Amino acid sequence: MSEFPNLSRRGFLTRTATVGGLLTVPGLLAACSKTDNGSDSAGSKLDQLKEQGYVKVAYANEAPYGYEEDGQLKGEAPTLHREIFKALGVDELRPTFSEWNGLIPGLQAGKYDVISAGMAIIPDRCEKALFSEPEFISPTAMMVKKGNPKNLTDLASAKDAGVTIGVMSGAVEKSYATAAGISEGDIKTLQKPQDGADAVKSGRIDAFLLTSISLNWLAKNNSGLEVTEAFVPEIDGVKQYSPGGAVFRKGQEELRDAFNTQLKKITSDDERYVQLIGEYGFGKETIPPADLKTADLCKA
Template identity: 90%
Template sequence: MTEFPNLSRRGFLTRTAAVGGLLTVPGLLTACSKTDSGDGEGSKLDQLKKQGYVEVAYANEAPYGYEEDGELKGEAPTLHREIFKALGVPELRPTFSEWDGLIPGLQAGKYDVISAGMAILPDRCEKALFSEPEFVSPTAMLVKKGNPKKLTDLASAKAAGVTVGVMSGAVEKDYAAGAGISDGNIKTLQKPQDGADAVKGGRVDAFLLTSISLNWLVKNNGDLEVTEPFIPELDGKKQYSPGGAVFRKGQEELRDAFNEQLKKITSDPDRYVQLIGQYGFGKETIPPADLKTAELCKA
């Protein structure tokens, strides 16, 4: 059986979302909240089919969900567009939200689904419904071309005595420390590009982050490569960091219909990669069959 983690690389970004209520966010949010279906109007999915579109929120975080040249792109919008087309809803209509405003905006009825690759965490499950996992986020290391230190995972990094870079506030620092890498060999950086620059400049030997983010980062940074992904452990538990689509409480029927179509994609590796491989997702990011949201939502 899969061991279920409670940590996520982006978990620390959402702790303020539950404090202070709904945040005002820029973009296409309307002044008035939309309401769920009333009596006699049919199911939410029936409503979406009738109107021909579903309203989704994104946080402009590549490669998960972002706007480029007026088009909504990324892992989540691409999967969700495919799934909703199969459900008879041909169009996604996007609304931008700051990350901390995504769940409050959903609760207020500003949109129907969050399409942002949001990590499935117990505190979020208390506020909204998550789909089954769309992806897992294995960890990898960004190294110089040719991988001169021959690094494969955190155990090899410890054995080689190398300096590892991690993002400030992210869980990769815990992964490195948990693997026995000393504090003196862990360097904190502010953003992904800082990590790439540190590797190129020789200030660190490797930069630790999800393989998804590193595959995206290496596209714009020559002379670097990404090691084979691996699943780190903390206290003996594998850290998969799964993410999924998010729905309002009370819309289980819509969520379940979504899950049926999602399973058809995640059970077909070639189709999965064909859809979102361009965003750095591969067969290694397909969720294990026994990794279930119900377990991930348990505190």
């Protein structure tokens, strides 16, 4: 896949799109009874998963976060979650595809146990479900022509150079650019990631601003371009990390906490983290800071 068909579903953009063409994997009915709030009514959920040997996960078919290719579930979230659940004694991920807007409702209805889609941790979602601690952050970067002829390193350097910046329609990156003092006239709106790459190639813009994760993935299929070192933009002095994580049903704190214990072992080991998900565009710059906590991110 060379594009991200619906980045808005991650919480990075506000517009929406549709992904289709994949069938739900069968055999995903809940195996245990639920109380009215969706929690498990008998025994430890982790013990149940160990006994059955698999965990039901939902993904949104969005590369590089969680997607299907050649009949295989791939991406950052499934790869990381597979490693974590194996450490917990659950050897198999059984996936089902869901449209982005249906992920949390499906979780609440007990159609699956975990959302494995790199979902952004934001307060309104925290009211409906339990998030793990951040498994990645999404620092920003710029896609430029090979050799970086304008010597761009961050938004301050872009402002000083007076370059033209491209952003996605409806994307938060426009607010990052304006907060850095870049004028509206120097910001061009594009409809999809490939449009940004094409605009840099043709010289219509000097740089395309997006998450480093998305740009590194995009660069795999666009020669003559490169991605600058990642940086974390600020708005009114607040760093914009855009973190994502796994999502569990309310009432499953024990399972979430067990997951977090194994997740911390990975995010505190730079080499292991990159070895696991580096092929999907994640690196040391996407490892969450130790003091970045979901409890704080969930506060309105």
